[in-house]
Amino acid sequence: MALPENKAKQKKVQLQICGVSKDFDGTLAVNNVDLDIYQGEIFALLGASGCGKTTLLRMLAGFEKPSAGSILLEGEDMARLAPYQRPMNMMFQSYALFPHMTVENNIAFGLKQDRMPKQQIADKVAEVLGLVQMEAYAKRKPHQLSGGQQQRVALARSLAKSPKLLLLDEPMGALDKKLRTRMQLEIVNILEKVGVTCVMVTHDQEEAMTMADRVGIMNAGILSQVGSPMEVYERPNSRMTAEFIGSVNLFEGELVVDEVGYVEIASDSLESNIYIAHGIVGSEGMALAVAIRPEKINISRTEPAQAHNKARGVVEDIAYLGSHSVYHVRLPSGFKVLASVANSNRQIASDEQQRITWGDEVFVSWSDSCAVVLYS
Amino acid sequence: MKAAAERKIWRPGRSLVIAVPFIWLLLFFLAPFAIVFKISFAESQLAQPPFTNLVEWAEDMLTLSLNLFNYKDLVEYDLYLKGYLTSIKIAFFSTVFCLLLGYPIAYVISRMPPHTRNVCLMLVIMPSWTSFLVRIYAWMGILKGNGLLNNLLLWLGVIDQPLAIMHTPTAVYIGIVYAYLPFMVLPIYANLVKHDHSLLEASADLGAKPWTSFLRITLPLSIGGVIAGSMLVFIPAVGEFVIPELLGGPNSIMIGKLLWAEFFNARNWPGAAAVAVVMLLLLVLPLTLFHRYQARDLEGREDA
Ligand SMILES: Nc1ncnc2c1ncn2[C@@H]1O[C@H](COP(=O)(O)OP(=O)(O)OP(=O)(O)O)[C@@H](O)[C@H]1O
Ligand SMILES: [Mg+2]
Numbered sequence: 001m002a003l004p005e006n007k008a009k010q011k012k013v014q015l016q017i018c019g020v021s022k023d024f025d026g027t028l029a030v031n032n033v034d035l036d037i038y039q040g041e042i043f044a045l046l047g048a049s050g051c052g053k054t055t056l057l058r059m060l061a062g063f064e065k066p067s068a069g070s071i072l073l074e075g076e077d078m079a080r081l082a083p084y085q086r087p088m089n090m091m092f093q094s095y096a097l098f099p100h101m102t103v104e105n106n107i108a109f110g111l112k113q114d115r116m117p118k119q120q121i122a123d124k125v126a127e128v129l130g131l132v133q134m135e136a137y138a139k140r141k142p143h144q145l146s147g148g149q150q151q152r153v154a155l156a157r158s159l160a161k162s163p164k165l166l167l168l169d170e171p172m173g174a175l176d177k178k179l180r181t182r183m184q185l186e187i188v189n190i191l192e193k194v195g196v197t198c199v200m201v202t203h204d205q206e207e208a209m210t211m212a213d214r215v216g217i218m219n220a221g222i223l224s225q226v227g228s229p230m231e232v233y234e235r236p237n238s239r240m241t242a243e244f245i246g247s248v249n250l251f252e253g254e255l256v257v258d259e260v261g262y263v264e265i266a267s268d269s270l271e272s273n274i275y276i277a278h279g280i281v282g283s284e285g286m287a288l289a290v291a292i293r294p295e296k297i298n299i300s301r302t303e304p305a306q307a308h309n310k311a312r313g314v315v316e317d318i319a320y321l322g323s324h325s326v327y328h329v330r331l332p333s334g335f336k337v338l339a340s341v342a343n344s345n346r347q348i349a350s351d352e353q354q355r356i357t358w359g360d361e362v363f364v365s366w367s368d369s370c371a372v373v374l375y376s
Numbered sequence: 377m378k379a380a381a382e383r384k385i386w387r388p389g390r391s392l393v394i395a396v397p398f399i400w401l402l403l404f405f406l407a408p409f410a411i412v413f414k415i416s417f418a419e420s421q422l423a424q425p426p427f428t429n430l431v432e433w434a435e436d437m438l439t440l441s442l443n444l445f446n447y448k449d450l451v452e453y454d455l456y457l458k459g460y461l462t463s464i465k466i467a468f469f470s471t472v473f474c475l476l477l478g479y480p481i482a483y484v485i486s487r488m489p490p491h492t493r494n495v496c497l498m499l500v501i502m503p504s505w506t507s508f509l510v511r512i513y514a515w516m517g518i519l520k521g522n523g524l525l526n527n528l529l530l531w532l533g534v535i536d537q538p539l540a541i542m543h544t545p546t547a548v549y550i551g552i553v554y555a556y557l558p559f560m561v562l563p564i565y566a567n568l569v570k571h572d573h574s575l576l577e578a579s580a581d582l583g584a585k586p587w588t589s590f591l592r593i594t595l596p597l598s599i600g601g602v603i604a605g606s607m608l609v610f611i612p613a614v615g616e617f618v619i620p621e622l623l624g625g626p627n628s629i630m631i632g633k634l635l636w637a638e639f640f641n642a643r644n645w646p647g648a649a650a651v652a653v654v655m656l657l658l659l660v661l662p663l664t665l666f667h668r669y670q671a672r673d674l675e676g677r678e679d680a
Contacts, residue, residue, distance in 0.1 A: 063577055083580040096578035100596050109592070110582030161582065 014039040014197045015060070015165055020069030021221075022055050029055040031221035032069070037165075042191060042198045044208035047218030048244070053201040056218075057167050060199065061090045073164060084113075088165035093173045095154040097142040103129070103153050104138040110161045128156040131190055148179050155187065159194055166191070168200035172207055184210045205245050209233070217241045233293075238376045242291040247326075249297065249337050250374075251290045258284050265290055265373070269335035275308035277368035282375070289374040294340035296370040299327055300363050301356060310365035313337060315358055327356070329364050337364050409656070416649035417442045427645045446650035456634060456651065460658065463631040466545065466620075467613035470552040471560075474609045475602065477553065478560030482601075483594075485561075486568035497565070500558050512551055512622050519547050519623065543625030551619040559608040567601025568594070603670055611659055631655055 015037040022030040030052040037043050045053045058064045060071060062083035071078045078086060089110070098106050104125055111121045129135045132152040142150055151171070158166060171187065172180040188211050191198050202208050208215045209229040216226045217240075225232055225241045236242035239250060251274060253267030263280050264273040265288055274290050282288065304310050313329035316336065320343075327339045356362060418427035419441075432439045450456045485496045503511060518524045519541045526538040541547050571594065579589040617632030624630075631651065639648035 061577075061581060063580075083577070084583050084585055090578075090581045092574050092578055094572070094574055096572070096574040098575060098578070098593060109579070109584070113583035113588065157582070 012039040013037070014074060015199070016070075016072040016075075017056075017060075018070050018072070020056070020059060020066045020071060022052070022059060022064060023067040024055075028221050030059070030066075033221075033223045035216060035223060035226065037197060037199060039197055040195050041213040042188065042200065042211055044212035044215045045199065045201045045218055046205055046208040046215050046244075047203065049203055051218045052221040053203070053218055054169060057090070057169055057199065057201050060165070061088065061167055062086050087161075087163055088167060089158040089161055089163040090167040090169065091154050091158040091171060093170040095142075095150050095174070097150060097153060097157070099142055102139050102141055103134065103145070106142070106153060107157045107160050110157065114161070124160055128160045131159065131193065132156045147174055147176075148183065151175065151183065155190065159190075159196065162194075163196065166196045166198040168198060170202055171200060172202070172204070180207070181210075187211065217244060219244070235372055236291060236374065239289050239291075239374050242372070242374060247294055247338055249292045249294065251292070251335075253288060253290060255280075255282050255284050255286045255288055258282065262368075263373075269331060269333045270311055271332065272308065272311070274371060275368055276371055276373065280373050282373075291372045291374055292366050292370060294326060294338040295324075295342075296366050297337060297339040298365045299329065299339045299341060299356065300365070301360070303363050304365040306365060306367075309368065309371075310363055311337070312361065312363055315356060315360045315362055318358065327362075329362060331364075339364055412649045412652055415646055416446055416653045417444070418646045418649075419443050419445070420644045420646050425645070426643055443646070446646045447654070449647060450650055450654060456631075459629055459631040459634045460655070462629060463614045463616075463655075464658075466548060466552065466628065466630060467610050467616070470549055470556065470613050471606050471610045473549065473553045474557055474560040475606060478557055478605060479564055479602070481557075482561045482564035482568055486565055486571075493569075497562075500561050504558060508555065509618065511555070512619055515547075515551055515554065516542065516622060519550065542623065545624065545628045547623035547625075548620050548628045548630075551623045552613050552616060555619065556609040556613060560605040563604035563608065564598060564601040567598045567604075571597060600670075603667075607663065607667075611663070614659060615655060 013036045017033055017035040017037075020030060020033045021028060033056060045056060047053050055064060059066050060078075062078065062081060062085075066079075073086070073088065098109065101109065107125045107128060108121050111124055116124070125138075126135070129138055132155055134149065134152050134156065137145060137149060137153075142153065145153065151174070155171075158168075172183060175183060184207055200208075200211065212229065214226060214228055215232055217224050217232060219240050225237045227235075232241065233245050236245065236248075242248045242250065251265075251267040251269050253265045253269075253274065255263060256266045256273060257264035258279075260279055262278065263276050263282075265276065266273050267290070276290075298304070303312075311331050313331045315327055316330045317328035319326040319328070322343070324340050324342045327341065329337045329339060331337060414430060415427055417430055420426060421428055428441075428443075430440060430442065432441070481500070485493055485500075488496060516523070520526075521538045521540070521542065523542070525541070526535075529535045530538065541550070575593050575597075576589050579593050580586070584592065614630075615632050615635075616630060617636055620628050620630045620633055621636075635648050635651045635655075638644050638651060
C-alpha cells in the first residue's frame, strides 16, 4: 500500500535470499531463487498450488534446510541458526495456537522463552492484544474463539517478540470471503503501525495485490517476476505471469515489421497486424506473444476511426459481474476476445452501446500503447 | 449450543448402541459386585454354600441380620491394613516405573515413519499373545538364583555372588512393570500420534528449545493418555495376585494374596468378600473423583 515515494526512502535491504534451492528427493520445489526484501515492506509470494511458496517460507523460518544458496537477515547468515534462534516469527496457516493455553499465555509464550521479567511480559501482552483489539478475550482458550479471532491472536503472538521479519503463510486461508477482505486491510494497518518487515505467502492474487507493496510470482519453483502489484499487472514479463494475474487476451504471433518508433506483429488470430507504438528488442520473424488486458479493449457497434488495432467479431456471451461486465467476442479466426466494460459506463453510455447484446456484430479495438509484448 | 439441541432428539439407534455396553456392565460387573457385597455381611458356616443367609424366615418372623463382624476384622488385624498399604505402594511405584519407561517408548514410536511404527506397535503387543502365566514363569527362570540373569552377570564378571532378586519386592516390581507396560504404552501412543506437528514448529518459532517445547506443549497435551495409561496399570496392579505369588516373597504380601488365603485356605467367604469390597471402595472412590476433576480440566485441551 506504500506510495512510490516512501518506498524509495525505505530501500534498506532487510533480507537477502541468494540462489536458494530446495530439492525433495529429486523434485526441485524451489529453484535458484534470488530475492531482496526491503526493510518495512510487505512482500507477497504469489503462485499456484504446489509451486514452492510454503517451502521457501519454511526455509526462511528454518524448518527446512536449503539444498543450495544462503539466507541473510540483516547481513547475518541464517544457515547455522535453528528455528528457535532466528529473530523472525511466523504465523501459521492453521494458526497453531496452543490449545491448552489461554490467549494471554499463547502470546506470552515467546516472551517467556527470552526470560523477560514478568511485568514486562504482561505489558507487552496487553500492548499486542490492544493492537489486534482482543483485550476482552485474554482469558479465553483458543477453542472458545471464532476463526477471525483466532487469526488475530495468532498475529498478536507472532508480533509479540518484535521480530525482524514476520512470515505469514496463507494468512487468510481459513477465513470466509467477506471476513477475508476486511482482515486484509486490517492486517496491513497493524503491520504498518508496527513497521515490521513481512513476507507472506498466498495463492489469492487479489489478496497479494491488496496487501503487498511488492509481489513475487512463483511458478514451478522459479521466481518468475518481482515488482509492485501495478508493475506485475500492467507489465507482465512472461505469458505465465500475464495469465496468472487477472485475465488477459494473449495473441501468439511473430514480429513482421521492426522499425525505430514502432513494430507490427502478425497473429493468426487477427486479420490485421497488431501495431505497437514503440520499438522492442527483437528481430523480424521472431515468435512473440502480445498481452492485452480486457479492460483495455473497447467495444463498439460502429467501426472505430483508428487505423490499427481493431477487429470485427460477434458477441457470444456477456458475463455480468456487478461492477463490470465481460463481453466474449468471437473473431472470424475463432479467437475469443474478452472485453471488460465498467457498468457505470454501461448505464450512462449512449443508446448504441447499451444495446450491445448477444449475437451482435461489434468492433473490438485498443490503443497503440496498451499492449504488452511477451518474449517467454 | 448446537450439541445441546441435538442431544434432545431421541434416536432409537443411539439408545440401542448405548444399551448394549450398559447391560453388559450391569450383568457382569454390577450384579457380581452386589452378590459379593451381600456375602460380606453374612456369617461363615460349614455348609453349602459356606455362608449364612441375610434374610431368615422362621416362626412367622422375618429377620434381616447384617453381620459387620467381617469389617471389624479388617480394622482389628493390622495384617489387612498392611496388605492394603503394600498393594497400593507396589501398584503406585509400578505405575510410576511403567510411566517412566512407557512414555519414552510411546513417544519414539509415535515419531516413527508409519511403516516402522506399525512394526514397533506389534512388538509391544506381541508378548500378550502368550499366556500371562507362562510369561511370569519365564521370569522365574530369569530371576532365580542360578537363573539366566545371574548367570549372565556372573559370566560377564559384573558380580561374583548371585543376586537375590527372586522372592523380593524387586521381582514383583519387575513382573508387574513387564506385564502392564503395554497398557501404559498404547493409550499414550494413541494420544501422541494425534498431535499436530505445527504446534511444535510454532513453539520452536517462538524461541523454545526442543526440551522446553516438549515440557510446555507435548507433555501437557498428552496428559489424557498418561492418565488413561496410569489407570489401566494402577487399578489391576492393586489387586494383582499371580505376580506376587510367583515372584514375591513374604515381604510383599499384597491384598490379592490375603483375599486368596481368606477364600481358599480359611474358606471364609464373607471375610474374603469384605476384603474385596473395601479394596474396591478404596480404589473406585478417589479415582472417580480424580477422573471427574480431570475431565473438566481437559475439556479445552482435547479438541481445537
Ligand atoms: N516434505 C516434503 N517432501 C517432499 N516433497 C515436498 C515436501 N514438501 C513439499 N514438497 C513438494 O514441493 C512442492 C512445493 O510444495 P509447497 O508446499 O511449497 O507448495 P505451495 O506453493 O505452498 O502450494 P500450496 O499453495 O498448495 O500450499 C510440491 O510439489 C510438493 O509436493
Ligand atoms: Mg503452501
